[in-house]
Amino acid sequence: MRLAIGSDHAGFDWKEKVKAILEKMGHKVTDYGTGSTDSVDYPDFGLEVAHAVADGNFDYGINICGTGNGMAIASNKVKGIRAGLALNPEMAYMTRLHNNANLLVLSQRFTPENDLEEIIRLFLSTKFEGGRHIPRIEKIMKEEM
Numbered sequence: 001m002r003l004a005i006g007s008d009h010a011g012f013d014w015k016e017k018v019k020a021i022l023e024k025m026g027h028k029v030t031d032y033g034t035g036s037t038d039s040v041d042y043p044d045f046g047l048e049v050a051h052a053v054a055d056g057n058f059d060y061g062i063n064i065c066g067t068g069n070g071m072a073i074a075s076n077k078v079k080g081i082r083a084g085l086a087l088n089p090e091m092a093y094m095t096r097l098h099n100n101a102n103l104l105v106l107s108q109r110f111t112p113e114n115d116l117e118e119i120i121r122l123f124l125s126t127k128f129e130g131g132r133h134i135p136r137i138e139k140i141m142k143e144e145m
Contacts, residue, residue: 001124004058006032006049007108008042011064011071014108014116018062021117027124030058046071050078053103060124061103068107075103079144082137087111092119096126098133 003022007015012034022029032048034040046063053061061081063071068085075083083103084095087110095101104123111119 001027001059003027003029004032004049004052004061005029006045007064008034008045009037009039010066011106011108012037014064014106014111017113017116018064018106018120021120042070043074046074047078050075050081050083050103054078054080062106063103064106064108066107066109068105068110072105075105086119086123089115089118089122092123093126096123097129100128100133100137
């Protein structure tokens with residue numbers, strides 16, 4: 001799969017770990033930054049990843065910040081993006097199964113390092129259930145118009 005990844009300074013360490021996990025899994029990863037733990041504005045990186053996914057250049061995106069909230073809010077402003085915050089593997093599974101998320105958001109402060117690989121595996125392998133969830137997704141998408 002083709003994946004876009006980005007973080008702010010508070011998510012930089014997890015971004016580097018996630019990139020290594022993705023590459024080990026055989027995925028092609030494009031890093032949109034940031035490149036260090038120097039303070040930056042999370043929307044600059046999160047929105048770039050979200051637009052790259054929404055434009056169809058990537059299969060999925062991953063954004064990481066301190067809590068995950070800032071990146072989730074910024075990412076979900078982009079038309080066509082359904083960003084889901086996953087603090088644990090179950091949240092990653094459910095955001096794909098029920099919400100058809102196309103962008104995973106992680107929290108460096110609250111997502112345990114030892115869960116990262118399982119979260120990523122579940123997010124990338126879980127198929128959208130469809131069915132009763134389709135009208136719900138459609139209601140959200142209507143708000144983007």
